[in-house]
Amino acid sequence: MNKMFIAAIAFTSILASCSQGKAPVAANEYKNKIVLGAYSDMFSYSTLDESQLTDLPKLVDLSADMTPAKNQADRGTCTFFSVIGLVEGAIKKDLGKEVNLSEEYLNYAAKKSGPYQQMEGSIVEDNVRGMRTQGLLLEEDWSYQASWFEKGRPCGDYKASDRSAPKTCFTHNKPNKKAMSRLIDARGITVTSIPKDTNAIIRFLAEKKRPLIMSVNVNFNAWPNTGETDFNEEYRNECLTTPSDCGGHSIILTGYDMEKRVFMFKNSWGKDWGKNGYGTIPFDVVDVYVNEVLYYAEVPSEVKLPEGKSPEIKLQKFDVETYANEDKSISIAIDSEVDETSGKMLYISSYLVKKSKNYVAELPSDGNTELVRLSVDEKEATGEDYVRVSTVTVPKEENQIAINSTETAGLALTAEMFSLPSIDALLGNPDYDKFLRTTIYVHTDDSTFKVLKRVYTPVQ
Template identity: 25%
Template sequence: MRRVLLALIACCCLLPAAFVRAADDDLAAVERAIAEKKLSWQAGPAYLDPKDFQARLGINGLLNEDPPAPLPIPPVDLPEQFDWRNANGVTDVRNQGPCGSCWAFASIAALESAAVIQGGLPNTIDYSEQYLVSDCYPQYGCGGSYSIWQPIVFLVTNGTVDEECMPYQAQDGPCDLCPDADQHLVGLADRGAVEREVDALKQAVYQRGPVAVTMNVYEDFNYYTSGVYAYAEGAYLGGHAVLVVGYDDNEECFVVKNSWGPGWGEDGFFRISYGEVHGRTRFGSEAEYVFFDTGSYPAGMTPAIDNFRLLDKEGQPFAAPYQVTRDQSITMLFTFDYTDVDGNLEAGVLYATLDGAVYQLGPLWNMEKTGTLGFAFGMLMTDGAHSGSFYVEDTAGNRSNQLPFAFEVVQAEESDDDTADDDATDDDTVGGTDDDASDDDTGGADDDQLGDTPTPEPDESDGDDDDDDHGCA
């Protein structure tokens, strides 16, 4: 028994050394292939244990059901380089762990970028991949998926929750949501497929945002450290799903977000040659862009408004009491400052209350996270005191604080303004009283300011034409 035990210990002690030698041999083989093929990437020691590496490849062969047909995107002129990271349109790199959940991470990464770029949310948001891996999505799990378009369609119809509501476990499990999960739901409004062509992928990334794609993975990919990856050597291990966030025509490559943590590759990202679209990796075999559902912003994020200014229609401070003639509408111009750190006032609603009634003044457009909003509000007003307020509501249904205002309407007396022919008893008619301001005399008293009659008037009977008002005959 002792000899057997010692023999077992000796074998166990030798295994790690054997693995190290095998890994060193594999690395050397990859480096030779890179040099022979004159490829533009650098290899280093394997980042993951071979078993862990293969467990992360969660795209399993070909799906029996055909994916949706690609939706052509009208082409536009593209810059030579584009990277959504430079526009803060990419969230942090996640780590899927030893679980074949890359399909969930690529799908959620696309949703997060859409929420940031299209929805104006901060790029610190973190949505739950576990929601897809768990029984909440009763299709796949750590065993892998057969596509990325199916989980993305699920996000369109059902959405997901944020990471706080359902943290990642790197394993299958029940649909164990937080108690107030309905307050944490977010989702997609729609999705579209992209043709597996370099130009089509570039157009989609530039015009639609980061694109979730699938690719074949070979043994050499575990040794990638930097540069523009292209297949060097090694056996096929499985399918993988990632997120394309940019491209570079000078390097002829796509910029890609992986889900193996920030310590892998180029800070969690890698670049891959355009040639791999139709090469061994079949990069972009499936490619999906998404549209964020702006009606699914998480609750509990309330905008604030302040620094209210109420102006009249001339843009002057609104005076109280405010005098108007009867049946004259009051036009109020108002501005206020707003702060909305969550960025979801875009397509929100502006409301006004007046004397107990609520008015919806329309949707809000071109809203930033901070700024000044101006609006005009006009209506017929009765005599007396009036009060109201303004507030905004974001797309998650969160209402801001209310900014109150008050004013009084006093009807002015209905008398002639003595400046024009503007009422039925105007003084500028025959027999009326002249307004003494215009050359409109038709037989009444002269205005004594202008030479506006061709014949002497009654007040000139003494022979002195007083139109000159200088005492000259």
């Protein structure tokens, strides 16, 4: 059995790659979450003539043929999501099987060769080539991970744009042998391109009833959380003068509405964006501001899916002890055993929490404790919002690693943190019980961390 022991830890084009940089903070919350490709100006001659489309249905909605929207989170991986979404939809339509395929593996497969081995993102053509030569995996065999470039993660000393970063920062190690034994042969799946022609796109959606991958420019001022997107000369000029406010993206067209003159599309920003992960984009935007080919998928022959289920991660033990040191710092010792972790991102954090003694409860819980937030001045001084410490572990291919206090930095809350005025005052306040809330998580497909176990230990 594969085990990981955590022992006594003292705690087409660059446009389509979605890979060049994180969008800056703005009122639109997704501008602070999503990584887009560098802005590349696109302009096209109009091919829209609605008088030639009167024989078509007024509304075409192919969303029922699609699988649920997913979340690329803080990585430049939109083309992996669009290709996987397109293929999942084709398998559902052609074979009547709903599958959840691994974007993480497609990222790995596409980077086996080509120019994207040491950078975020890719292009559709390279993704398709990787799929056909390297196959596919199910999401359960190798789940999507958060960016390794965030602070405290394996590549936190590098930036996502740094091509000198180790290759594993971009490929995220490799799936283990058990996962690879469940590889799906994807040679029977075809992905075909069509020229960009607005009338032809509408007719294709109506007659072929197959979704299309499309590259598009995003100006976050015109991509609200409602999903009703837009682009025009004003937004284009904003992008030309301030390209950091914009970027390239890859989406899946899933239909149209003649009366509203919009295409519907599936996005990769999670189900909370738009309407359950779907948005709209006007005919005129596609007609004038898109000039790249589009792609559709077909599954003309049977694709054999692996039988049974992939082994699930199992937490065998998670014991936590805390030690108050003479200098006011606190060390956290953890003794843990976790099975079937290979290829998954494990995250351990410890937060200072407080509970009012007026709240009657034998033990603290998430419902009756409060994370201790730092003041504005303290936040500026420490760079932290809370009193916390964390560490991330990504087991390698065979999932047999040992981490202990002699091999990794200590998991400890510093004396400086506990000497902050508001924290020092809290520790001396008899009206509150104080605890360290220590949690082990595993990163999951929906870009969140699933709690495996949470332990509260009192702070004296």
